Amino acid sequence: MVVSEVPEFVISFAKNIALEGGRALCVGGSVRDRVIGLPAHDWDMEVYGLNPAQLEKILKEYGNVVFVGKIYGVYRLINPPLDVSLPRKDRACGSGHKDFDVTVDSALSFEEAFRRRDLTMNSIGYDPLTCEWVDPFQGIKDIKDKVLRATDPVTFVEDPLRALRVAQFVGRFEMRPDPSLIELCKQIDLSSLSGERVYWEFVKLLTLSRKPSLGFEFLRQTGLLRFFPLLKSLVDVPQDLIWHPEGDVWTHTMMVIDAAAGLRTGDKAKDGVLMFACLCHDVGKVEATYFDGVHIRSKGHEMMGVKPTQEFLEGLRAPNVVIQQIGGLVRWHLSPVALPLGGANVSAYRRLARELQKAGLSMMDLYRVALADHRGRGVNVHTAKSLDALEVFKSSIEAYQLDKAFPEDKVTGGMLMSRGMKPGPEIGRMLEVCRAIQDEEPHLPAHDILERAFKVECG
Structure with a gap:
């Protein structure tokens, strides 16, 4: 990443932090994506050397500040669009995705602060003022080697959502999880995750991946597919080789979602x-x-x-x-x-x-x-x-111009019954005749459509 790739508002914010004696690093997905070679969209910064009161004073100078999670030391600027956080330690206190005790500590070292992150590729910092990379867990090397590796094997398993994030990253970035990460994910129980969290991870995997099948195959490889019985049930369902020479329903489905990825419109x-x-x-x-x-x-x-x-x-x-x-x-x-x-x-x-x-x-x-x-x-x-x-x-x-919006039926079942027809299949057939006439001559009023339809049916 070079300075020209960092938005001016990010550099300006980092300068304001430095004037107060702190240091602001770009962190998270924007840094990872730039290392991979993708455009960065959402910018996140982590501020070191300032306490919450000092940081909040600076943030208020930017106008509207949303406290996304003040207890977690996380803030959001609306204009410019920027998420800002303070270094923290997370300690699991339950089995759920949100069951953590959080300690905000701006004096943490980079290594201590980054240790809470899931994967080494997401544990990289970048100083937009000095152009220095902060990479205590060799995340840049792992990205270049296309390897997914847990930042801290001990804390990785504390958040079950991380297993789905790995599946998503496998599909999106076509990177391979290292053997130790595969074993860690096999230990994770996804049952405590809310359906909504799972849904949005699936959305990312399906809509952002060139080969989403890689992510679902990872779920199968690690045994995590058991938490999605409907998908697991596709495995080994046979298909006739005449129509499906590729194999069973699971194999076919994986090929289909990869083919569909090439048909997305944006x-x-x-x-x-x-x-x-x-x-x-x-x-x-x-x-x-x-x-x-x-x-x-x-x-x-x-x-x-x-x-x-x-x-x-x-x-x-x-x-x-x-x-x-x-x-x-x-x-x-x-x-x-x-x-x-x-x-x-x-x-x-x-x-x-x-x-x-x-x-x-x-x-x-x-x-x-x-x-x-x-x-x-x-x-x-x-x-x-x-x-x-x-x-x-x-x-x-x-x-046939079938991708245009069709108008409401001018003739309804009630109109037909008022003409003496009784409820049943005959009304359905007559409505089809009326629709066909309406499609052919959309200017006709309902009365004329009815008259013509009865003539058609009566010969």
Whole structure:
């Protein structure tokens, strides 16, 4: 890192700290990312040589200060955006992620203060005034060697969230955990973590990794997959080699999430939904898979996968709208191939587009899941045929303008019943006819649509 890579507000803050007799180091992810060669976004600084009162006096000169955790010596400046902390020691006093006694001590040495951090690559400091690196645990060397290593093996296991952070870093940075770190993670019990904390670690692993499968394989390697029974159940579920030459459902799922990583658009919300949908798209095969005497089949697995997917995400405290969208993508993930191969007409495509719209999804959202599904498998004549069908599906989206928002139905079931129709399948069929007419001639009022629909049905 060179001075030109450090924002001016960081350098200015460090100068103000120095004027009062303290020293401010850049720490955390911004330092790690710059060593790796990635752009730094969120800047964190740790201040040595000043007590809390002295630091707070300086911070107040910047205006709005948020006490993120005053007991932990952590503060946040709003403008400029900067997280500031004092050196501290953490001592576990329970089994949970937040069960720690904290001692703030600005007189700690760098080695003592950094020892509380999880990995050596996150235990590096940088002085923006002197351009000096502070690296008591050889984190820079570990980054260059692409090795993940615990800063302090004794304290590492005190925070169960760290095992998930390792999985996330394995996927994001494609670094390998050293043998001792693997053994440490095998000891960790994730059951005390809140679903929400797990959810956000999974979000980072899935949306920031080029190969998220590496992180999930780490969970499997360390036995931590046992804390996620739905995912563990995918291991060794067989698939027919005609359609899945790559192997079992777990192997396929790992290939699919890696393929999906290449289809992310940069929209964080949509990318998260895409990646979780790909992670869960085949969970229905756990119950649906059977051998018919000739082939291994899993008919109906897309429908059977919706409920376990929703329960899994509810356990992670995922937002309700996200659960709804992911469930919809799991439910319909076979349609982008099934419709073209079945010779579906425009009405079938429009029905699907309307169903997706109800769940807050688009046809292109579904296309991306299906494309990842088919890229995430071995190649043979059967899989190549499916990829051809997907291109027909994509062309149909454009030809039929199916990625636009569909208007509300002008004709409702109540209108049909007022015309003497009784509740049942006939109303459903008539509503489909009315929708098709409305799609063809959107300017028609409800009355004219009804009249035309009855003429169609009555011949």
